[in-house]
Amino acid sequence: MWIDTHCHLxxxxxxxxxxxxxxRAAALGVAMIVVPAxxxxxFGVVAALAGGxxxxxxxxxxxxxxxxxxSEDDLLALxxxxxxxxxxxxxxxxxxxxxxxxIPMLCEPAMREKQIHFLRExxxxxxxxxxxxxxxxxxxxxVVLKHxxxxxxxxxxxxxxxxxxxxxxxxxxxxxxxxxxxAMTFTxxxxxxxxxxxxxxxxxxxxxxxxDIAPSWxxxxxxxxxxxxxxxxxxxxxxxxxVDAIAAATSANARAxxxxxxxxxx
Numbered sequence: 176m177w178i179d180t181h182c183h184l185x186x187x188x189x190x191x192x193x194x195x196x197x198x199r200a201a202a203l204g205v206a207m208i209v210v211p212a213x214x215x216x217x218f219g220v221v222a223a224l225a226g227g228x229x230x231x232x233x234x235x236x237x238x239x240x241x242x243x244x245x246s247e248d249d250l251l252a253l254x255x256x257x258x259x260x261x262x263x264x265x266x267x268x269x270x271x272x273x274x275x276x277x278i279p280m281l282c283e284p285a286m287r288e289k290q291i292h293f294l295r296e297x298x299x300x301x302x303x304x305x306x307x308x309x310x311x312x313x314x315x316x317x318v319v320l321k322h323x324x325x326x327x328x329x330x331x332x333x334x335x336x337x338x339x340x341x342x343x344x345x346x347x348x349x350x351x352x353x354x355x356x357x358a359m360t361f362t363x364x365x366x367x368x369x370x371x372x373x374x375x376x377x378x379x380x381x382x383x384x385x386x387d388i389a390p391s392w393x394x395x396x397x398x399x400x401x402x403x404x405x406x407x408x409x410x411x412x413x414x415x416x417x418v419d420a421i422a423a424a425t426s427a428n429a430r431a432x433x434x435x436x437x438x439x440x441x
Contacts, residue, residue, distance in 0.1 A: 176206040177407060177422055178429040178436070179400045181271075181309060181334050181354055181382035184210045184231065185220050188386035188397050193224060200400040201230045204422070207429075207436060208400050211271040211309050213238035215249045218256050225265040225439075232439040234270035234309050235260060240278065242293045243286060250296050257304055264438040268331060269301040270309025277313045291322065298326040307331035307433055310351070316342045323349055332380055332432050335388060337367060340374075347378050352432040354382040357390035357398060360409045372413050380432060381407055381425045 179200070184193050197208060210221045211234040221233040235256050237245050260266035274290050275281050281290060301308045308331035312319045316338040330350030335358065336343065343353055358364050359371050371379070381403060389398035390406055404418075407425065411418040430436045 176426050177204050177381065177403045178207045178209070178426045179205055179383050179385075179403045180209050180332055180352075180380045180429050180433070181356070182208045182210060182385045182400050183213070183387070184208055184385070184400070185217060185224050186386050194228060196399055196401065197228045197230055200403065203401055203404050205400050205403050206230055206426070207232060207439065209234060209267060209309070209429075209433065209436075211238075211268075212236055213271055214241040214245065215252050218253075222260065222263065222266070226263075232265045232267045232433075232436060234268035235266070236270040236272040236297055236309070237293055238271045239273055239275040239281065239290045239293070239311055242290050243280070245293065250293070250300075253297065254300050257300055257306070261304065264435070267433045267435040267439060268307045268309050269297055269304075269328070270331070271311050271334065272297040272308055273311030273313075273334075274315035274319050275311060275313045276315045276318075291318070294319070295322055295326060298322060298328050301328035301331075302326055305329050306435075309334055312336070312338070320345050320349070323351075330432060332382075332429075334382060335384055336370070340370065343370060343374055343378070347375075352380045352428050353378050354380050355410065356382040356384055356406055357388040357394070357402070359413070360390040360392070360406060361394075362391075368413055371410055376414070376421075376424050377428060379410070379425060380429045381410070 336353040385398035
C-alpha cells in the first residue's frame with residue numbers, strides 16, 4: 176500500500192480525468208492521495224473531489240503563490256472552512272501553506288512580508304485546531320523553521336524537501352516528516368538522493384506533487400499519482416531495502432504525520 180501525501184489532483188492538467196487517474200493509481204496500490212487546496216476558490220473543489228473518490232483526502236490552505244491576490248477575508252474564510260471541515264473524515268490537514276522565495280515577484284520586500292504574515296496566520300489556525308500542516312518551502316527553509324518554532328503547529332510534512340541535513344533534523348525535531356518524490360529519481364540530484372539514503376526512514380514520506388515534479392521517466396510530461404509505486408522503488412533501491420518495506424514504512428509515516436488519515440477512506 177502506498178500513500179501519496181501531496182498531489183494536486185484537481186489541477187487543470189488532469190481535466191476531467193481526475194477520477195480515472197485516482198482509480199488507476201488505486202489499482203497500482205496507491206490507497207490514499209492527499210489533495211491540498213491552494214486558494215479560497217478551490218476549498219470546495221478539493222473537498223468535493225475527495226468526497227467523490229475512494230482513495231482521496233484533502234487539506235485546506237492558501238499557497239504562497241496565491242498570497243498576492245489573497246486578503247484578510249480569505250484567512251477568515253479559511254478558519255471558518257476548517258472549523259466546518261472537522262466533521263468531514265476526508266479532511267486531514269492545513270495546506271498547502273508556506274513561503275516561496277524563488278519567484279522574483281514573491282521576493283519583493285512587501286510580498287515577502289505578506290507571505291510571512293499568511294504563513295503565520297495559517298500556522299496559528301493549524302495550532303488552534305490541533306492540525307498538521309503541509310508546508311511549501313522553496314528557498315525559505317530557515318525562515319519557515321523560525322516561524323514553525325514560534326507557533327508550533329501539530330507537526331505535518333515539509334513537502335518536496337530540498338534543504339540541508341541540519342534543516343532536515345530541525346524539521347524532524349519539530350515533529351515533521353519530509354516529503355520525497357520525483358526529484359529523487361534524477362541521478363544528478365545528488366543532495367536529495369543522499370538525504371533519501373541517510374535520513375532515518377521514519378522521517379520520510381512519499382509524494383508526487385502531480386501534475387508537477389515529474390520523475391525522470393516522465394519528465395517533462397504530466398506527473399500522476401500512478402507514478403508513486405515506481406518512485407517508491409527508487410527509494411528502495413537507494414536505501415538497499417525491499418520495496419514492500421518502503422511501502423509499509425512510508426505509509427505508516429504518512430499516517431503518523433496526518434493522524435486524520437485513519438478516518439479517511441479506505
